[in-house]
Amino acid sequence: MIPRYSRPDMVAIWSPETKFRIWYEIEAHACDAMADLGVIPRENAEAVWKAKDVEFDVARIDEIEAVTKHDVIAFLTHLAEHVGSEEARFVHQGMTSSDVLDTCLNVQLVRAADILLTGVDKLLAALKKRAYENKDTVRVGRSHGIHAEPTTMGLTFARFYAEMDRNKNRLEKARWEIATGAISGAVGTFANIDPAVEEHVCEKLGLRPEPISTQVIPRDRHAMFFATLGVIASSIENIAIEIRHMQRTEVLEGAEFFSMGQKGSSAMPHKKNPVLTENLTGLARLVRMAVIPAMENVALWHERDISHSSVERGIGPDATITLDFALHRLAGVVEKMLIFPENMLANMNKFPGLVMSQRVLLALTQAGVSREDAYAMVQRNALKVWEDRVDFREMLLADDDVVKALGKDAINEKFDMGYHTKHVDTIFRRVFGD
Secondary structure, three states: OOHHHOOHHHHHHOOHHHHHHHHHHHHHHHHHHHHHOOOOOHHHHHHHHHHOOOOOOHHHHHHHHHHHOOHHHHHHHHHHHHHOOOOOOOOOOOOOHHHHHHHHHHHHHHHHHHHHHHHHHHHHHHHHHHHHHOOOOEEEEEEOOEEEEEEEHHHHHHHHHHHHHHHHHHHHHHHHHHOEEOOOOHHHOOOOOOHHHHHHHHHHHOOEEOOOOOOOOOOHHHHHHHHHHHHHHHHHHHHHHHHHHHHOOOOOOEEOOOOOOOOOOOOOOOOOOOHHHHHHHHHHHHHHOOHHHHHHOOOOOOOOOOOOHHHHHHHHHHHHHHHHHHHHHHHHHHHHOEEOHHHHHHHHOOOOOHHHHHHHHHHHHHOOOOHHHHHHHHHHHHHHHHHHOOOHHHHHHOOHHHHHHHOHHHHHHOOOOHHHHOOHHHHHHHHHOO
């Protein structure tokens, strides 16, 4: 991923240096386990650890790979240059390249998941704070982009919190799903390596042994992992689009923070554009790009092919780095977001009283009017509000049929805003607990 949309901690997970360090640890721990079993001499296993403080030379490994055309062999050759060819002759004993590559990839994905979970927690904290700050800040709810009934800004943040909390649960499950390793040798039968070696390596790396690997770890695990990243990205976009809508000039109920010296347009000095949330919409698309290829990687030939390899070299770093950046960017947007309660009330009153139409409809049916007649009575007054911007309550009070059915006091009572916010505390308890 390009540096513009990257954070150093996540980028470091996917660096060649980190990858080769994990490869080394896999091989060294495997040697320890084989020495414990008496398969290789203890002194050879101990010799491998002489490289524990070595910074592997990426350029040298690339140089060797240019000849061998095999990345794992190139690494093993370079390792022998540090350890000694005689001392290293038992390294990779009974193993196959996928044992190293797949186990390493899953270590990287687990570490990436841990960083992503930190980002989710940061976003959850920001959403919760803004939800409580605006719990009773009334705004109009919209369906199909059209004014519906009153809600609160706090409920808007609360529903995003609940969605992201579900995503945290999904990501924790995805982390568990991907946290397996395989040191099972060619076609996964353990013919040339004891299963105890796999158990030892996995324990040292914080993984579980894959119950059954062929020559690769099954890719349904990876498909589930990247699908989860795609869902989280979609939730980020969901929040970003709401903020973008709020910042529209004719809405302006909320907006991204506009810093001192910031410019919105090269042509129009008055512009304050929602550039961060628009960016998040784009980044979400990039993360979701990984989902279909990850799904297609599930179907491999027989016990092993490498059609998945080139895909994962791209989507592994790109999806995790992009999502990590997006989570932190969105958390910052939410933390600094500007809220405009006065504009919320002004927007709701553009069509005075119209958002109370359902209350009047229900009251008429409870007063004995058929639903069809009640709907017609309410709608004929509501349409006049749409057309002429007159006050809905005044229209109802001037409608003899409505007054006859309800009475003026009952009509006035239907315009109490508190009616729509009376269960906000209940919803907050459901979302945030006691």
